[in-house]
Amino acid sequence: MAKLTHSDLIILLLAISTMLILSRIVAELGKRYKLPVVMGELLVGIILGPTILGTLYRPAYDYLFPLTTNDHVSLALDGIFSLSVIMLLFVAGLEVQLPLVLRQGKTAIITGLSSMIIPFATGFAIAWFLPGLFGEQPESVNRLVFALFLGTALSISALPVIARILMDMNLFKTNIGMVIIASAMFNDLVGWLIFSVILSMSGTAQEGHLSIWATIFWILGFGVFMLLIGRRIINRILPWVQTKLSWPGGVLALCLGTCLLCAAFTESIRIHAILGAFIAGIAFGDSVHLREQAREIIHQFVTNFFAPLFFVSIGLKVNFVENFDVVIVSIVMVLAFVGKVVGASAGAYWGGMSRNNALAVGFGLNARGAMEIILGTLALQAGLITQPVFVALVIMALVTSLTSGPLMRRFVEL
């Protein structure tokens, strides 16, 4: 059995502590300027990674993050980063509440649909008809898969960023706020389901991938099972666990254990582990028995431990300067803004909102934040996209998150 040596363990612990401490310091500094935490975490990755530290003082980078020179440490870090993304998808699922979408009625459903279909169609069409705009694509990726991915990447929204913006603007509990939240939940749900299909189609993510129909069958089957039967079982078990077992140990073990079990299951049937975690999150998050305090503990744990590790790791793997392509960045940016703002605004307008409020919904849903970055990272790992496209997606995610609030403020009327 391969083991970490004494020095490997020291390097691993140093790497993790450096990522955690620095990302917290930068996040706290960024908070003063109302910058999203994920931005600080990415920045730390860029500073510690090949972009800055690797260029200015290579030995320090190689010692602290020996991703290419020390297999043991590299494997251990890869395990931690994989666990991080699984946990991030679990908490993303925890906040997707389908009943809220139903509750918000026609406006939310039309907005949710329109804010997915139009950006998806825009991204798909451009990638399908003009693939050359995005530079040379890997040989392993066919045009259809890339086009499907770009469509999905442009149609997703970032619920955490949007929720924060709405809270800062005191719009959280308003009709417009609830429509945005419900639509973002819908976008997340559909987006991650489609992305799971795309990952399976790529065939590079796993050995021996399934056929498209088998993938769709398993994804829908698993989703329906978890959301109808699994949810009922959880609703039966949770009250007992929360009252009879140690608090919060019992509920944490149940939630996280089930999350990993579902992730293992979807990975074993050749669909990415993230789908299992995401669906498990929805099943738990929807339970009326999950105490708010338990929800908070899970969020705190994941957001403050796993999220920094994951987002810092992005900067460790990609050189943002070398892979910055102004043309690709501009195209992705224009597509992102046009597709999402037009799609979401049109949906909200058709759903009965005033023109200005519909535009506010459009700019609100335009924030991509951490979700886009996770999606891009997984696509990069699966060989679906090149590093320049990934860098463009990260920049787009940050720009849309930063501009969402101010642009919303210009249009919203209560």
Added chain:
Amino acid sequence: MDLSKLKGRASYPFETIGVAIAFSPRLEALLGEAKRLADECGANLLLFHIGDRTRTKESRLDDLFRKTGINEQTTRVIWQEGEPVATLLQLCKLNIVDLLILGAMQRENVLQYYLGSLARRISRKAKCSVLLLTAPDAKGTRFKKIVVNGAENPKTVHTIQTAIYFAEKVKGRDITVATEIHQPGLAMTMAGDSTVTETTKIKKEMKEEEMNKSHSIVESCIVDSRIEITEKLITGKPGFAIRQFAETKKADLLVINSPDVKYGIIDRLFTHDMEYILEDLPCNVLIVHSRVNS
């Protein structure tokens, strides 16, 4: 069908009370309840039976009229065949029924719930107020403790006013207006970059805001009532939180708004709002149809 009298009609007083009757063992109790409520509200009583009209049924009804003291001369019985839910809803509209009384099981088995029993299906669709009685009593149920949902909705004012009217008529003792507070995404929003002080402050502000809104609604409803009215803020998912609250409080009646949208099977699969209550009735339930949007 002339529905002009129905449009914009106030949710109270209850001038016409309808009762859906089936010849089950609970019929006597249901008629007893209907008789008492009609007397207390000074309302006309209408009995609807969706099914064939037979001599046996007629004689049983006559017998029950005598037992419960229902006046045969002033009480109309309408016999009609057809699909039960649609026919009953149509009859309620035609006869401008203000309150429809139905007997309902407290909880149904899973299949029955998803397919939709008569009482539940009518509750979701009715264009008049509906009273679901879980344990009708021939002598009449006492509605002492009443819980009203104070949800932020234009209908709530009418619902609270109807609850006060009803409580006055049936000699209720107290009304608790319970407002549910639920903020999806709050835990996630506060997890990354908020201090304890900020989190506590935001939560406190949210609660205060809800309390103020609820208080102003209640204030606007109270007009010289002898009923003791209290306000309560409860946390949890809408529908489920108030169901639990009514159970814990051992309420005799839970009063809620009629649904804003048409509920279908998808709303039962992904339960929300009123569906949590219909899934497992915590006590008798009055669904007030305020006809605000009619």
